[in-house]
Amino acid sequence: MGFLSPWFLGGLLAVGLPIYLHLLKQHKQIPVPFSSLMFFEKRTQSSVKHKRLKHILLFVLRLLLLILLALLFAGPYILQKPSSANSGKRNVVIAVDHSFSMRQGAQLEKAKREAAALAAGIGNGARAEVLAVGMHSRAMSQMISDPGQLRASVEAIAPSDERSDYSELGRAIRGIAEAERVPLEVHFFTDAQQTSMPANFSDLAMPADAKLTVHRTRESAKPNWTVETVTASGRIFDTKKARVQATIVGYATPAAKKQVKLIANGKTLDSKSIDLAADGRASVEFVSLDSSYGFNKCEIRIEPPDEFPSDDVFRFAVERADPRRVLFVHSSDDARSPLYYRTALEAAGNGNFVMDVVTAGQALNQSPEKFAFIVLSDPGPLAQSFEDSLKRYVNAGGAVLITLGRSSVGSGKVPVTGDALDGTRIASRSAERFYNITWTDTTNPVIAKTAGLDRVKFYQIVNVQGQGWRHMARVSNGNWIMAEKQMGEGRIMVLASAFDNVANDLPLHPTFLPLVEQSARWLARETESATNMFVGAPLELRTARERATNIEILDPDGKRVLSLEESLKAQTISLDREGFYEIRRAQGRQSMVAVNAPRLESNLAMVPPETLALWENKGKADAATGAQAAASDFEKPQPVTYWRPLLALLLLAVLAESFIASRHLETGEAVDDEIDDKIHKEAA
Secondary structure: OEEOOHHHHHHHHHHHHHHHHHHHOOOOOOOOOOOOOOOOOOOOOOOOHHHOOOOHHHHHHHHHHHHHHHHHHHOEEEEEOOOHHHHOOOEEEEEEEOOHHHHHHHHHHHHHHHHHHHHHOOOOOOEEEEEEEOOOEEEOOOOEOOHHHHHHHHHOOOOOOOOOOHHHHHHHHHHHHHHHOOOEEEEEEEOOEHHHOOOOHHHHOOOOOEEEEEEEOOOOOOOEEEEEEEEEOOEEOOHHHOOEEEEEEEEOOOOEEEEEEEEEOOEEEEEEEEEEOOOOEEEEEEOOOOOOOEEEEEEEEEEOOOOOHHHOEEEEEEEEOOOEEEEEEEOOOOOHHHHHHHHHHHHHOOOOEEEEEEEOOHHHHOOHHHOOEEEEEOOOOOOHHHHHHHHHHHHOOOEEEEEOOHHHHHHOEOOOOOOEEEEEEEOOOOOOOOEOEEEEOOOOHHHHOOOOHHHOOEOEEEEEEOOOOEEEEEEOOOOEEEEEEEEOOEEEEEEOOOOOOOOEOHHHOOOHHHHHHHHHHHHOOOOOOOOEEEOOOEEEOOOOOOOOOOOEEEOOOOOEOOOHHHHHHOOEEEOOOOEEEEEEOHHHOEEEEEEEOOHHHHOOOEOOHHHHHHHHHHHHHHHHHHHHHHHHHHHOOEEEEOHHHHHHHHHHHHHHHHHHHHHHHHHHHHHHHHHHHHHHHHHO
């Protein structure tokens, strides 16, 4: 027997406490009143009887409590060898690569056929577990010994559109080995694709007692052409001005002529012929995209198809719509701001936006719901009915850009939000001639894509008093110059200066154009999702600053992707299938994203045999040197602790001590009361 924490045995010294209480605190002298001591004889009284132990059972229980408590903390254990029934276990892991490249030449069917044959031979006390390996490792079964269930688990492995990552196999095997603690035989069925290897060979490491065997489903690389990328605008307004660019690449391919087709909603719109050099790359451009209004499912396709036709097509989504309207509201004495903003918006918006310009007095007749977003350019006091309609518009998901100047200061508050304004700060001619932006929030999507803000000169800024603003930029005196706020489901962005080229030189500065473009895209929510992406890439659903709103995603089969909780809280999601996904957001906003298989899977170059041999031999060498160590480790006596029975005994002792102590206490109080009564009677 041994102790895990022997220093806790020092707690046994506490057994002296009950001995002290029972020996030195037992005798209780009762004073008896007497008139004179002259008739008493002097003699020595023995105290042996006074020091005898009383309440023996209570004394023993208290000693037992302290002893059990000290032993429980010390952790007694004994060494015990594992049973011989467990020492002969043999566990097998059957791993099947089901990544996108396994679709080529029916590689997955071949791998499953060989894996099922291996599973059928499991028996004689052996157990096996089936894994499907792609971008992640998925357990298709538990560690079982039934060959029928194992074959069914292998047959249940479905082809995926993911890329494969061999480091995921190493991670999964290490987890199984830690849980099972017996030697493993690992059989991996794969096409041995080079792009599946991790950057660090150490990520492939297997446990010391695992023996790896790689079963290759093909012996050599296959030539393959694929559509690598497609560049197209997610929203078009004039089909004659739409541009679609595609890049075609060949891996281990001879020189060839290929036909590239542009397809929308199943209809071929255009076709072009390109010449590809051996292992070459070429680009093709289509100058129009004749599509219908709404969302269009488009493709770039290579013909004739090669031996791997699954990657001869690249999907992308395009929405055809009319230009979105923007309402620009300004004060009647400001003619410069509309001119500067309209020029920048038309130059940067590529026809996406059409601007309606009205004065603050004319805005009363406008309905905010018709506009993608609204600009309040230092408008001054607004009619109460129009401001109320703006608040409803923002709370329902709309967006407003507000600039502040002399007219706004006169009203004393920020339009829509109602935050108070505390005058203006004008750069002193005797000291600072202007303010510069000295800090920006680079995580903000508008700021992140707008360069050169630090070179803008601000001569006048408005002080805003209010809570809930997220600062986007601050100037040299510490005041913020740009900020945003979430209001209901909508967005508000404020520039604490004006667009009139008097309060600053921003409208004439080169950074004005990207600022207008990025803020317009952010306010109109044109950055909510991409139009095409790859399987496994994260799709951003909402930012961390946005409130929980319901988002619904329908997969290519029209089925919901998100659970109810995920639709309210998830910020990102990884889509695991090729096809077109429809995204439905609050207030009727919709978008579509096309998902394609990772193009790394199109390069069918194989892992060199010597690398595979190193991977296998490393496992075999580790198994050869570690099998004996693993077996001896398995046969080593293992510590078996007894904290559970000790804890049970301690609880029983506590209950018994409490019960007996309460009984003695009641008896002692009764005796004391009887003695007191006797003394009082004698005294009387």
